[in-house]
Amino acid sequence: MTSLARHKQVFGHSAPLFYDEPIELVGGEGVWLFDSDGRRYLDAYNNVPCVGHANPRVVAAVSAQMATLQVHSRYVHGLVVDYAERLAALHLEPLASLVFACSGTEADEVAMTMARLATGKRGFITSEAAYHGNNTDVGRLSDIGGRSAAGKPIDPEVRGVPLPDGSRRFVDGVADAIGSLEEAGIGVAAVLMCSILANEGLPPLAAGEMAEVVELVHAAGGLMIADEVQAGFARSGCWWGYEYSGFEPDIAVMGKPMGAGIPFSGVVAPVELVDRFRSSTRYFNTFAATPVQAAAGMAVIDVIEDEGLLGQIPRVGDHLAAGLREMGVTDRLGEVRNVGLFVGADWLDHDGGPDGEGARAIVNAARQAGVLIGLDGPHGRVLKLRPP
Structure with a gap:
């Protein structure tokens, strides 16, 4: 039985887990997380380890x-x-x-x-x-x-x-x-x-x-x-x-x-x-x-x-938000906002309205690409980036 199957058995099948394909994590360091298969993920979501995973x-x-x-x-x-x-x-x-x-x-x-x-x-x-x-x-x-x-x-x-x-x-x-x-x-x-x-x-x-x-x-x-x-x-x-x-x-x-x-x-x-x-x-x-x-x-x-993080955070957050704005890969990415190192980016449907289902798909695609982000906002249509 897999760890996921055992998790559902012991915690209940509706116990909340991130992503359509949940990740079994085994380690973390700085801004990186590692799964049981040895894959590395860039953590752009978790603010609990605000000074980095396993900060020495x-x-x-x-x-x-x-x-x-x-x-x-x-x-x-x-x-x-x-x-x-x-x-x-x-x-x-x-x-x-x-x-x-x-x-x-x-x-x-x-x-x-x-x-x-x-x-x-x-x-x-x-x-x-x-x-x-x-x-x-x-x-x-x-x-x-x-x-x-x-x-x-x-x-x-x-x-x-x-x-x-x-x-x-x-x-x-x-x-x-x-x-x-x-x-x-x-x-x-x-x-x-x-x-x-x-x-x-x-x-x-x-x-x-x-x-x-x-x-x-x-x-x-x-x-x-x-x-x-x-x-x-x-x-x-x-x-x-x-x-x-x-x-x-x-x-x-x-x-x-x-x-x-x-x-x-x-x-x-x-x-x-x-x-x-x-x-x-x-x-x-x-x-x-x-x-x-x-x-x-x-x-x-x-x-x-x-480590002077109060001074670094606005600079890094602005750089991250600017990078998202510059991507401009489709008209589906709407307004990108940031408050320091906290970024929210609207995901829109083809008519310019909120698209929670599409935003969820983006979050799962990012996970497959090795980047962990989340969702926020009404309709769950705001891509949420809140890294350590």
Whole structure:
């Protein structure tokens, strides 16, 4: 029995796997991945190993700490405190206090709870094409547009904002969503948005538009939560996507690249919000805020700073996007957008409309050619390049 057949048997036949012909990976180094047949793939998709697969500094830090001490989070450990202070210092004031978790879903749930406690309201606003997580609470805010189109119910405490289409600004949709929640007597606890609208396909927003969103939600008595799970840790050429997009959040959520493969996420917020959350809940996460996580997190920051990645990322991302634009092999490749080293390229049908099926075929063809990319955006028609 093949590894794929065994995988389906033990994890279920519908367990998600990339590509029509899934890849059995056995190794990785830098920007390269290797399969069980010895074939090498250029990884242009995975942002979890943000400083490269098997980065030697991360490996050394994690190995040394694991060989010394790894315990749960209800002990004081100097490295964990050092890391928390260093991470908080990378954010804008007054984001100075942290809650650690192990996944973006968990961190978003913590942020949502903070917002409810701070405002006394229960409504949340996000984009129609967002993905923020998959548990019961956070999952309500994911793929609202897709669920609506399929006739599936939308949670009454959630509103989805359509992406800008050239005739209407994104912020106008946010204003409508605020009005709808207030009219329903629910009120707005928070707007929860990816800082660069990553899963939405990096749609262009007008300069200052996200700052206008913050003004609107504050006027309604709500908070702004920046989801930095994809945008954070220098992906945009800034430490945080909210810096790139020009707004100041009340809460920021971090994840994916935070531990370069070690499950690690976090929420950073003003001290008073974190204190209220801590005193109002029994939140505890066995595997969060551990010494091994802190060792991985420290190594990630070290590599980004010591190797000057903040300066390199815009240059490399612009070069990648320009190369795609210059390909011009067919009229099917539409607009190519990039935010630092995060590229979204529209794939179109022969009439110029979105072509999700064609985009999927391109992703699978790239895999056969030895390049790993993904999909994003409404209809799954945006080719997604997000390399280490």
